[in-house]
Amino acid sequence: MPPSPKVTVAYLADLARLEITDAEVAQQERDFQDILAYVAKIGKVPATGQTLTTTISGVRHVVREDVPTPSTLADALLAVAPERRGRLIRVPVIFG
């Protein structure tokens, strides 16, 4: 089953919040179709995923208790932000 006509590179770029030039769209569209044709071979393998396998080692993600702890990294992490005001990361106005 080929993807529906609405699944274009421009549509996917929009979903991925990725600016893409007109020149890029044509090339990416060709590559996308070629790659999709190549990976279609997985359809021939009789495998059904009852439970989704997200990792191969069997190790499960372990989440620690959600308890605030002091971090010495906060200022260092703030320092790598592209724009700051004081101890805040600066962004354009979201609510007008």
Next chain:
Amino acid sequence: MKTPSIIRDLAASLRNGEVTAVELLERTYQAIAAKEDRVNAFISLTREEAAAQAREIDERRQAGEILPLLAGIPCALKDVLCTRGVRTTAASRILENFVPPYDAEVVARLRREGAVFVGKTNQDEFAMGSSTEISSAGPTTNPHDASRVAGGSSGGSVAAVAAEMVPYALGTDTGGSVREPASFCGVVGLRPTYGRVSRYGVVAYASSFDQVGPVARTVEDTAIVYEAIAGPDPKDSTTLPEPVPSVLPTLNDGVRGLKVGVPKEYFTEGVDPEVSVTVRRAIDAVVNLGARATEVSLPLTDVANAVYIILTRAEASTNLARYDGIRYGRRVPAPTLEEIYRRSRGEGFGVEVKRRILLGTFALSAGYADKYYRKAAAVRREIAAEYARVFEEVDVLLGPAAPEVAFPIGEKVDDPLRMYAVDVLTVSQPVAGVPALIVPCGTAHGLPVGLQIIAAQGREDLCFRLGAAYEAVAGSQ
């Protein structure tokens, strides 16, 4: 028989005072200066930091301290590994000025061993490539032939070792990014079992595949570095919880009695016949040492690359969502938040990274996730089961690492499917989570070829044992 180790020889020279860490570092930068114009292995050199590390090691040694084996020995780090206070770009414009505030766990572990970091090595952007041509720093060339690629994506780390700039380096391997360049450049490289080595502080590409791996010129050196970086890490909950058994005590045990499987799918018509002949000669040498070889079959080898492509692009599309121009990395100013995201990502990512984000977004999108992402994940399980079955019959698998030797620069860079086809023999192991070691095994068309030694999950010891036994006779072939 003693296995060759450049690291042990250098450590001995440092301990008995024949050379100081500062002198060793000077020699390293001289070697880099002599060859870097041609090889382009590094994105940045860290002269000041390295000099301070070397001076500290010399002072501690002079004060009578007994230091670890790696103390004072120079090494290179792939630019996808975060280094505290040292620019880490992942060869991407979006991270061109990123200076991490912390070390990757593997970097922290080597730092504790006293390693001296000489620089950050070139790679394909975000480790997405097989040639180290897709880099904001330009291509790395093969030290054996400057008109050809070093392989990728860890091409800079591998070329730096092959050109004898450094005795060892760290790369990362998601679908062959340590092993394929190691094969192309004629050095030793390991992809560990998934979960053996912490991914904390490694710029993520595909999290259920990414592993850090050592590159060196001898099997023992690779084993030494592997032991220094492996083991559970509370900061990466996907690391395997059990302690890592040492691989060094069995390094000299030989291969007598080992059962070796030769997958027939690794010698199909898609593999250059000269590469096949070279690898089969190496397998004969292993048999002559007392191993028993049988042909085995891994029928899903042919679909592994499709599974790999779908799952890694899906994981990449979510992992790279973090680069939005807000918290770190490149920000392209724009009047709205949405436009900042789009423009920062549009200008910051290269064409291959965009290609992977687009396919991954598709594979996870409503209406297609079942057919692509979930189906690929289900086939992944079948591939892992296939490996598990074959490892009930044999101890290790032997084959080539790539279907060809290093190819000319520019030959495949505009043809993604041809570039992806180079990965065909190195993707099924990460799909299955098993370890694999590359050991140089001769040449084809005058260029290096690597023998790929694959073992069951957690059995790096068998990779190293067979690798060391083969290495000892390889020179006399």
